Amino acid sequence: xxxxxxxxxxxxxxxxxxxxxxxxxxxxxxxxxxxxxxxxxxxxxxxxxxxxxxxxxxxxxxxxxxxxxxxxxxxxxxxxxxxxxxxxxxxxxxxxxxxxxxxxxxxxxxxxxxxxxxxxxxxxxxxxxxxxxxxxxxxxxxxxxxxxxxxxxxxxxxxxxxxxxxxxxxxxxxxxxxxxxxxxxxxxxxxxxxxxxxxxxxxxxxxxxxxxxxxxxxxxxxx
Amino acid sequence: xxxxxxxxxxxxxxxxxxxxxxxxxxxxxxxxxxxxxxxxxxxxxxxxxxxxxxxxxxxxxxxxxxxxxxxxxxxxxxxxxxxxxxxxxxxxxxxxxxxxxxxxxxxxxxxxxxxx
Numbered sequence: 001x002x003x004x005x006x007x008x009x010x011x012x013x014x015x016x017x018x019x020x021x022x023x024x025x026x027x028x029x030x031x032x033x034x035x036x037x038x039x040x041x042x043x044x045x046x047x048x049x050x051x052x053x054x055x056x057x058x059x060x061x062x063x064x065x066x067x068x069x070x071x072x073x074x075x076x077x078x079x080x081x082x083x084x085x086x087x088x089x090x091x092x093x094x095x096x097x098x099x100x101x102x103x104x105x106x107x108x109x110x111x112x113x114x115x116x117x118x119x120x121x122x123x124x125x126x127x128x129x130x131x132x133x134x135x136x137x138x139x140x141x142x143x144x145x146x147x148x149x150x151x152x153x154x155x156x157x158x159x160x161x162x163x164x165x166x167x168x169x170x171x172x173x174x175x176x177x178x179x180x181x182x183x184x185x186x187x188x189x190x191x192x193x194x195x196x197x198x199x200x201x202x203x204x205x206x207x208x209x210x211x212x213x214x215x216x217x218x219x220x221x222x223x
Numbered sequence: 224x225x226x227x228x229x230x231x232x233x234x235x236x237x238x239x240x241x242x243x244x245x246x247x248x249x250x251x252x253x254x255x256x257x258x259x260x261x262x263x264x265x266x267x268x269x270x271x272x273x274x275x276x277x278x279x280x281x282x283x284x285x286x287x288x289x290x291x292x293x294x295x296x297x298x299x300x301x302x303x304x305x306x307x308x309x310x311x312x313x314x315x316x317x318x319x320x321x322x323x324x325x326x327x328x329x330x331x332x333x334x335x336x337x338x339x
Binding site for chain 2: 006011128154185
């Protein structure tokens with residue numbers, strides 16, 4: 001019996017399409033964010049709120065919205081006068097790089113600073129797939145339970161920014177925000193967390209400000 | 224999850240690594256999987272058996288080793304292996320006793336070696 005040592009990463013082995021997307025985004029200095037959460041955390045509502053804020057900050061954004069059924073998310077976001085591309089993911093539980101590549105066809109990257117991919121509502125699968133993004137953003141909400149980070153650690157490990165949404169509901173739920181924050185520190189101490197509410201507006205400027213900052217950093221990155 | 228797409232990636236690596244004529248039949252593929260990867264071993268084997276084409280892989284068995292989580296200490300920077308996931312929130316550094324630990328691994332998925 002003989003051994004051959006290989007030591008090669010399987011996950012990265014076939015990310016050609018994701019790498020092509022990344023290359024294209026780098027060529028045009030466009031930032032791509034991948035927004036991941038369970039269904040109902042408020043991804044679309046957050047985008048509805050920060051879309052106009054980003055426009056005021058001179059960030060030219062496009063949104064790629066993924067949904068298994070209907071185009072309800074895209075219809076809501078269309079009202080913002082921002083370029084929106086709807087992906088119908090059908091039975092797929094996540095958006096993959098091929099779908100993103102298709103959605104980017106026809107976009108004028110010279111006119112764009114930012115693309116936000118609103119992934120399918122799912123805490124499991126989207127965390128496993130590279131779609132060529134610069135950063136993954138994890139969205140949680142106070143209506144879900146403070147143990148979501150610890151139960152879905154891969155998403156936390158892979159994301160640099162975490163949003164805890166529906167913070168206005170905190171007095172009415174048993175959500176333990178200290179446990180939530182501590183568990184995120186245990187999994188990914190570098191993750192920046194913001195508390196947001198689409199009802200009261202809390203945290204939205206901070207979120208938009210962070211996105212603007214990252215967009216600027218990308219613009220200044222050498223091609 | 225998504226064992227099939229991982230198997231396809233694995234086969235791409237193997238295509239390259241088993242071309243040597245001295246490799247006639249691959250007996251085992253040793254995989255190291257981080258605890259945070261949501262992989263089901265039986266499903267991996269089934270996906271592998273379905274997707275493989277090479278004669279050299281006809282009798283290949285996948286051996287998956289799940290790596291325990293490693294927690295790094297913010298104070299002394301040493302790593303502790305987490306044997307029981309239930310302790311993730313309460314684990315203390317075995318070197319300096321600090322509770323400021325964070326998970327420093329868990330998302331690996333590597334072909335480490337093959338036996339032929």
